[in-house]
Amino acid sequence: MRRVYLDNSATTPVDPRVVEAMLPYLTEKFGNASSVHFYGQEARVALDRARREVAALINARPNELVFLSGGTEANNLAIRGIAESNAEHGRHIITSQIEHSAVRGVCDALEKRGWEVTRLPVYTDGIVRAADVRAALRPDTVLITVMLANNEIGTIQPVVEIGALVREEREARGRKYLWLHTDAVQAAGRMTVDVDALGCDLLSLSAHKLNAPKGAGALYVRRSVRLTPQSIGGHQERERRAGTESVPLLVAFGCAAALAREELPQRIEHLRRLRDEFERGVEARVSDIVYNGDRERRLPHLSNISFRFIEGEGLLINLDMQGVAVSTGSACSSGSLEPSPVIRALGRDDELARGSIRFSLGKDTTAEDIAYVLEVLPRAVENLRRLSPLYQKSLAGRACETTPA
Amino acid sequence: MSYSETVKDHLAHPRNAGELADADAVAELTNPACGDRLRLMLRIRDGRIAAARFLAYGCPPTLACGSALTSMLVGITPAEAALITRQQLIHTLDGLPARKNHAAALAIETLHAALLSHTAGVNGAQT
Numbered sequence: 001m002r003r004v005y006l007d008n009s010a011t012t013p014v015d016p017r018v019v020e021a022m023l024p025y026l027t028e029k030f031g032n033a034s035s036v037h038f039y040g041q042e043a044r045v046a047l048d049r050a051r052r053e054v055a056a057l058i059n060a061r062p063n064e065l066v067f068l069s070g071g072t073e074a075n076n077l078a079i080r081g082i083a084e085s086n087a088e089h090g091r092h093i094i095t096s097q098i099e100h101s102a103v104r105g106v107c108d109a110l111e112k113r114g115w116e117v118t119r120l121p122v123y124t125d126g127i128v129r130a131a132d133v134r135a136a137l138r139p140d141t142v143l144i145t146v147m148l149a150n151n152e153i154g155t156i157q158p159v160v161e162i163g164a165l166v167r168e169e170r171e172a173r174g175r176k177y178l179w180l181h182t183d184a185v186q187a188a189g190r191m192t193v194d195v196d197a198l199g200c201d202l203l204s205l206s207a208h209k210l211n212a213p214k215g216a217g218a219l220y221v222r223r224s225v226r227l228t229p230q231s232i233g234g235h236q237e238r239e240r241r242a243g244t245e246s247v248p249l250l251v252a253f254g255c256a257a258a259l260a261r262e263e264l265p266q267r268i269e270h271l272r273r274l275r276d277e278f279e280r281g282v283e284a285r286v287s288d289i290v291y292n293g294d295r296e297r298r299l300p301h302l303s304n305i306s307f308r309f310i311e312g313e314g315l316l317i318n319l320d321m322q323g324v325a326v327s328t329g330s331a332c333s334s335g336s337l338e339p340s341p342v343i344r345a346l347g348r349d350d351e352l353a354r355g356s357i358r359f360s361l362g363k364d365t366t367a368e369d370i371a372y373v374l375e376v377l378p379r380a381v382e383n384l385r386r387l388s389p390l391y392q393k394s395l396a397g398r399a400c401e402t403t404p405a
Numbered sequence: 406m407s408y409s410e411t412v413k414d415h416l417a418h419p420r421n422a423g424e425l426a427d428a429d430a431v432a433e434l435t436n437p438a439c440g441d442r443l444r445l446m447l448r449i450r451d452g453r454i455a456a457a458r459f460l461a462y463g464c465p466p467t468l469a470c471g472s473a474l475t476s477m478l479v480g481i482t483p484a485e486a487a488l489i490t491r492q493q494l495i496h497t498l499d500g501l502p503a504r505k506n507h508a509a510a511l512a513i514e515t516l517h518a519a520l521l522s523h524t525a526g527v528n529g530a531q532t
Binding site (some may be wrong): 349350 | 408413416417419422423425430439440442444459460461462463464465468470
């Protein structure tokens, strides 16, 4: 059976060039980067190089990066680290309704400990408004955390505008204790990410969304930004993240970042072309679909579609049985009763939220892959709609409409 | 969450899906917690269930329960149908994830409601 992986927003396959780069650090080059001897120095050199490569991907300085285990840890360190080190200056955080659960969860936890959290709406297009951020700002706001691009619908958030707003607050009003964090886990490798252009103070990255293995990530911390470490007991990462660095995983991360930077324009072009071809194909073959999120301001690799009258997990399993891997915002998959908060934040009803499917392409997705999905998908949708009482009722309704009076 | 091969098979190849003309017993129930919906239609002839059809909206287990339950019903009497339990239905599907047992509960409740709707010959079989 042909297999097509369209779940690259969940994770990406590891690039063979990345595997090759990391292998020596799993075998003969096993040193601890904190050791003084030859083995340690060999690891240190590799780690420094990886740091330069990841820094280059986001136009940062190498010493502004804290290596850690992934996007979730980066978001934890950024938000808790800033909140805790600025607690005496204020306890108000501004975020959005569509953040990744790692950001959402940390904000919820801080709220229980006495911080106040404003969660901005995103409207039907799935985009936060900078004007809403301005309106939400208070004298005690210490942190704004808004993702660069959403993980479910791919919408690109106005971080540049929010960054400008933060700079203005600092310069015109002399605010010293207001920081901007952005979760760029989904954005990196799929759009240009430049910390200076964004004007952010902190930015989260994950290796495994960039064709590197799971278990590595980074937090960019702009020079002069102080944050409370969340892991202590070692001098690694300039005292900001204790623990022996995983040299092989970080070497892989560095290599993947270098490849992503080098190949970014081609990757974007390739992804957008196939994604658009996919969407045209779906429109031509399947009725009653609704796109989720703005279709212009979004990442090039992602398409989120609600199929009316059916529930997402049933469609996911039907596709999986034919070798196509996708994901859904249906509550079934998450194990909760509430469907995706992101799709709900767009103002969609339960049925549309439950029927949402995320198709996320990768740099290695081919035109043949898309053709195969377009062959399989309409049948799978039809299969489930034939079972659906909602669909049957809608058909009956349409038949009435077309019957002459 | 992982589903048994039997659940997946019912999902890919649903048995007895669709509307049933001349149904004698019909019920459509919705699970208020999650919005899952099951419509069950039975044709009863000579004291036996001659045909059973279903329509379902919701989680895969709800769809699979509709498909499996209708397969169990054809050929038996309404009295026998009324005795089918949630556990039997789950067993037929080679199990459901624990959190999804409510799908079987919805199916059995819908079956009971359908049987109740069929007054003649079924009233005596209520358990």
